[in-house]
Each structure stands twice: as structure tokens, then as C-alpha cells.
Amino acid sequence: MFSLHGSALGGGIAIGRARRIAPQLRDVARYRIEPQRVAAEALRIECAIADARQELEQVCEELPASAPAEARSLIDIHLMILQDDLLVEGARAIVLDHGWNAEWAVATQAQELAGKFDEFEDLYMRERGRDVRQVAERLLKTLSGSRASESTENDEPELFVAEDISPADMLMLRNSIGFAIDLGGTTSHAAILARSLNIPSIVGLHCARELIRDDDWLILDADAGVLIVAPDDEVLAQYRTLQAEALLARDKLKRLIHVPAVTVDGVAVELWANIELSGEAEAACEAGAAGVGLFRSEFLFMNRLDLPDEDEQFEAYRDAVVAMRGRPVTIRTLDAGADKPIEAMKDLVAANPALGQRAIRFSLAQPETFLVQLRAMLRASAFGKVRILLPMLAHGHEVDQSLRLIGQAREQLRDAGIPQAQRVEVGGMIEIPAAALSAAYFARRLDFLAIGTNDLTQYTLAIDRDDNTVAALYDPYHPAVLRLIAGTIRAANKLRRGVSVCGELAGEPAATPLLLGMGLRQFSMHPANLLRVKREVLQSNAGILSSRVARVLRAEDPVRARALREHLLDPERGGHTG
Ligand code: PEP
Numbered sequence: 160m161f162s163l164h165g166s167a168l169g170g171g172i173a174i175g176r177a178r179r180i181a182p183q184l185r186d187v188a189r190y191r192i193e194p195q196r197v198a199a200e201a202l203r204i205e206c207a208i209a210d211a212r213q214e215l216e217q218v219c220e221e222l223p224a225s226a227p228a229e230a231r232s233l234i235d236i237h238l239m240i241l242q243d244d245l246l247v248e249g250a251r252a253i254v255l256d257h258g259w260n261a262e263w264a265v266a267t268q269a270q271e272l273a274g275k276f277d278e279f280e281d282l283y284m285r286e287r288g289r290d291v292r293q294v295a296e297r298l299l300k301t302l303s304g305s306r307a308s309e310s311t312e313n314d315e316p317e318l319f320v321a322e323d324i325s326p327a328d329m330l331m332l333r334n335s336i337g338f339a340i341d342l343g344g345t346t347s348h349a350a351i352l353a354r355s356l357n358i359p360s361i362v363g364l365h366c367a368r369e370l371i372r373d374d375d376w377l378i379l380d381a382d383a384g385v386l387i388v389a390p391d392d393e394v395l396a397q398y399r400t401l402q403a404e405a406l407l408a409r410d411k412l413k414r415l416i417h418v419p420a421v422t423v424d425g426v427a428v429e430l431w432a433n434i435e436l437s438g439e440a441e442a443a444c445e446a447g448a449a450g451v452g453l454f455r456s457e458f459l460f461m462n463r464l465d466l467p468d469e470d471e472q473f474e475a476y477r478d479a480v481v482a483m484r485g486r487p488v489t490i491r492t493l494d495a496g497a498d499k500p501i502e503a504m505k506d507l508v509a510a511n512p513a514l515g516q517r518a519i520r521f522s523l524a525q526p527e528t529f530l531v532q533l534r535a536m537l538r539a540s541a542f543g544k545v546r547i548l549l550p551m552l553a554h555g556h557e558v559d560q561s562l563r564l565i566g567q568a569r570e571q572l573r574d575a576g577i578p579q580a581q582r583v584e585v586g587g588m589i590e591i592p593a594a595a596l597s598a599a600y601f602a603r604r605l606d607f608l609a610i611g612t613n614d615l616t617q618y619t620l621a622i623d624r625d626d627n628t629v630a631a632l633y634d635p636y637h638p639a640v641l642r643l644i645a646g647t648i649r650a651a652n653k654l655r656r657g658v659s660v661c662g663e664l665a666g667e668p669a670a671t672p673l674l675l676g677m678g679l680r681q682f683s684m685h686p687a688n689l690l691r692v693k694r695e696v697l698q699s700n701a702g703i704l705s706s707r708v709a710r711v712l713r714a715e716d717p718v719r720a721r722a723l724r725e726h727l728l729d730p731e732r733g734g735h736t737g
Pocket residue numbers: 453455494590610611612613614615661662663
């Protein structure tokens with residue numbers, strides 16, 4: 160028995176037998192083709208491309224209604240690579256001009272092309288290198304005469320173990336109970352899809368495919384990012400119990416769906432949902448969310464070559480608004496860049512993309528693109544309550560310019576006779592320390608604030624939120640971060656502006672008493688966390704927490720601060736009566 164660690168994508172615990180997906184790009188046979196046969200050998204490449212194309216198109220045609228919205232565009236990228244001259248003509252030339260076999264030609268050319276992408280600093284471009292390798296894998300499987308994603312005939316539930324997996328293959332294997340993947344981080348395509356498909360998965364395991372054998376028993380704890388290989392009976396029994404308990408606890412929590420989120424001392428709290436695609440609004444509603452506190456619109460723009468036009472955006476926003484049945488939907492304007500790259504940014508050369516022209520900076524630099532998005536949001540406001548949220552504010556003039564453009568978008572719709580709501584609230588994300596320290600200034604100019612603790616932590620501590628090597632230093636509970644959060648909540652409350660936390664911290668039950676004690680009354684989180692946070696709210700006494708949290712915020716010493724924080728959760732001492 161041994162365990163491997165990777166990046167957790169969530170989704171619970173899966174227990175099953177390993178099924179390894181063989182990488183084709185390694186150990187590719189290399190041999191000479193006789194001169195009279197090279198033309199036929201080159202034809203094999205063309206046939207393989209045609210077959211791979213057909214297979215991908217079939218995956219698209221057979222996509223179920225429940226498939227994530229980005230699935231089609233991920234497959235489109237692979238279809239485009241299949242037409243890439245550098246890959247196709249380059250491979251043919253290796254056969255025709257140098258007389259090597261088709262497999263070797265495809266593998267060599269793909270590695271060379273992918274290697275070029277690997278040299279980019281930019282995460283988006285590096286991801287394209289992975290796409291090229293995934294396409295080459297498909298071609299090699301086709302050349303070997305097998306289908307790219309063959310289903311297996313085993314009755315046992317299977318856990319797929321792969322060095323990497325293409326979006327199309329993941330979709331074909333969507334009945335799997337889990338994915339253990341060596342490459343990639345939490346923002347890779349595989350990760351995005353696995354989360355949307357709600358399949359327990361871990362990425363970044365590094366050597367799982369090498370160390371695991373077919374049919375090994377695996378325990379995949381996707382919440383902890385731990386993969387246990389060949390567990391002994393005792394561990395297996397423990398995890399089976401944990402799995403059953405988790406299911407039971409989930410069922411028990413469901414009873415809270417319609418219970419109002421009110422603290423022991425009668426303070427009402429609003430629990431909202433974060434969504435990335437309009438299709439997730441339904442889950443938000445089912446979890447009893449008071450509204451959508453953050454719709455990350457950039458997911459509509461990612462993993463595709465073009466920009467979504469006004470109608471496509473409008474339809475996505477409208478669908479979310481309609482699904483929320485009268486509850487407000489807070490749509491954040493494009494927050495692309497750094498860890499969320501889009502094709503339209505590929506020409507931006509930034510030494511440090513996290514500090515570059517991203518989010519609101521990009522939108523204001525591209526007013527025409529921004530206006531398209533604003534019009535789409537305003538059109539959706541005719542179907543329910545829409546709130547517009549501006550990401551990554553640091554300067555007052557960013558608010559002024561955005562408000563001017565919103566006014567312009569309104570006028571354009573009015574002139575065209577297109578309906579929109581009479582009033583749409585505009586809020587700002589507080590996720591840069593400068594904005595947190597100027598929270599009152601932003602609160603005066605805007606209708607509401609939303610605190611993005613993910614970036615606030617990153618920028619306060621100078622820790623890249625996606626860099627594994629400094630992950631241990633990424634700490635949203637650092638006293639400096641907590642003071643910025645508390646100061647923002649205080650400023651907004653004083654000016655009677657709505658304020659929420661929509662970073663991951665809002666979905667952590669351990670942080671609920673802390674945030675309640677800071678005076679937070681709106682939490683926005685992944686729908687899966689909503690009921691666990693509600694349970695915390697129901698057990699808390701906001702009055703008692705308020706004075707205890709003041710003490711936490713005064714503590715300079717991290718050890719003392721932690722002890723005081725733990726004290727907030729102590730049921731014996733009144734803050735938490737459960
Ligand atoms: C945040 O930074 O906390 C946030 C909610 O935005 P995102 O995670 O999308 O950057």
C-alpha cells in the first residue's frame with residue numbers, strides 16, 4: 160500500500176480498480192519504409208486523420224444535454240489541430256522525404272510542435288502544447304488500428320489512471336467513477352471538465368501511471384487530493400465507511416435546503432452561489448441559494464478561438480437569470496488573464512500576467528468588446544434581476560469609465576428598442592489590497608462590493624495562487640488578509656452597501672464564524688458547500704462572535720491568532736451552540 164498526492168478537484172471519494180490509459184507517444188517504433196511504399200505510408204497518415212476527425216465529430220454529435228457547455232469548444236480545438244499544416248504536412252514530409260514510418264513521423268512532428276508551445280511562459284500557450292500531444296495520441300491509436308477511447312468490459316467500477324487525458328476521451332469515459340491524472344493543474348482542461356462532470360478526480364499526480372498497475376485497487380479521495388494504491392483491508396474498510404458517511408451526511412444536510420439561514424440570535428444571513436456556466440444555476444437553485452453572487456463569465460470566453468458574440472452571451476446570461484426564478488444573478492464582467500487565459504489575449508506580452516492587462520484592465524482597453532458584454536448583460540436584465548460586477552478594481556477611474564460604458568450600452572439598447580431593466584446595480588470586486596484599503600471610496604461609488612479572497616490572498620502575500628511550490632504559504636487566514644477583509648466589510652456596512660465574500664473562504668465552514676463575527680451577512684460559494692455553511696450559520700451566535708473576532712483581528716502573533724480563531728468554533732463557549 161502506498162499513497163500519491165496531487166491537486167484535489169473535489170467530488171468526494173471513489174473506490175475502484177485501476178484502468179490505465181496507455182500513452183502512445185512514448186516508445187514509438189521507428190523503421191524505414193521501402194521507397195516504393197512511401198506514398199502508401201503517407202496515405203496511412205491521411206486516413207488516420209480522417210478517422211480521428213470522424214471520431215471527434217461523433218463525440219460532438221453524441222454529447223448528452225448534460226455535457227458541460229465548454230465540451231464542444233474543447234473538441235473543436237482538437238479538430239483544428241488535425242488540420243494544422245505544421246503537423247499534417249510536416250509528418251507527411253518525414254515519410255515522403257525521409258522514408259520513416261507513419262507512427263514515427265506523427266510522433267516526431269507532434270513533439271516538435273508541442274515543444275514550441277512548451278517554451279511559452281503563458282499558461283494558455285503551454286496548454287496548446289498538451290492539446291497537440293493529445294491529438295497525436297489519438298492519431299497513433301488510430302494508426303495502430305484501435306479506437307481512441309475503447310470502453311472496457313469490466314463489471315467492477317473503474318478508475319482511469321492517465322498521464323494526460325483529452326477532453327474528448329474524458330467525455331467518452333464519463334461513466335467512470337474517477338480520474339487520476341499525472342499532468343496538469345487545477346485550471347487545466349481536464350480539471351475544468353472533471354469538475355463540471357462532477358467526477359471525483361485528482362490532477363498533478365506526476366507518476367501515478369508509472370506506479371499503478373491495471374486492476375490495482377485504488378481509493379481516490381478527491382477532496383484531499385490523495386490517491387491510495389493497493390490499500391489494505393483496514394484502510395479500505397475505513398474509506399468505505401467514510402464514503403457511506405459522506406453520502407449519509409449529504410442526505411441529512413438536504414433537510415436544511417428550505418430552512419432559513421438565521422443565527423441563534425436571530426441574524427438573517429444570505430447564502431448565494433458561485434457559478435461558472437449558466438447550466439449550473441439550476442444546482443444553485445436546488446441548493447437553496449438566495450441568488451447567484453458570482454457568475455464567472457470568463458468561462459464563456461475560454462477554450463475557444465473566437466469571442467462569444469452578443470447573442471451567445473445574452474442567451475447564457477438570460478438562461479441563468481431564468482433558472483434562478485426571480486433571485487438576483489450577479490454577472491461578473493470578463494475576468495480573463497493569468498490563470499484564466501483567453502485566445503484574444505494571446506498577443507499581450509506580459510512578463511507577469513497576474514499583474515498585467517487582465518480583468519477590468521483588459522475590458523477597458525477593448526471598449527468595443529466590453530460594450531458587447533455589457534449589452535448582453537443588460538438585455539438579460541429584462542428577464543430577471545441582474546447585477547453587474549466589475550473585477551480587479553484598483554483605481555477610481557476604472558469605476559468611472561465602466562459606469563460610462565454601462566450608460567453607453569444602455570443608450571444603444573434604448574435606441575434599438577431592445578428591452579432592459581430600468582435599474583441594474585453595479586458592484587465591484589475587492590481583491591487587490593489597494594482596493595480593500597480604499598473600500599469606503601469604492602463603496603460610495605458603487606451599489607455593492609464583493610470580496611474576492613482568492614486574489615486578495617494572492618496579492619497581499621505575493622503568493623501565486625497556482626504555484627505548487629509556494630502553496631504552503633498561501634494562507635487566507637493570515638492576519639493581514641483577515642484585516643483587509645474585515646476592514647472592507649466594516650466600510651461597506653457603515654455606508655449601508657451590500658457586501659459579500661465570494662472567494663473560496665466563503666465556502667469553508669471553518670471560516671463561517673469568523674466572517675459572521677466580522678459582520679458579513681452575504682456569503683457566495685460553490686453550491687456544493689452551501690448547506691454545510693448554512694449548518695454553521697444555524698449554530699452561531701453573531702453577537703458573541705463579533706466581540707471574539709475583534710480579539711482575533713487584534714492578535715499580531717499568528718499562533719495566538721490561530722488559538723483565538725479556534726476558540727470561535729468551540730461549542731462550550733457560546734459562540735457556536737451546536
Ligand atoms: C477571488 O479572487 O476570490 C474570486 C472570487 O475571483 P476568481 O477566483 O474568479 O479570481
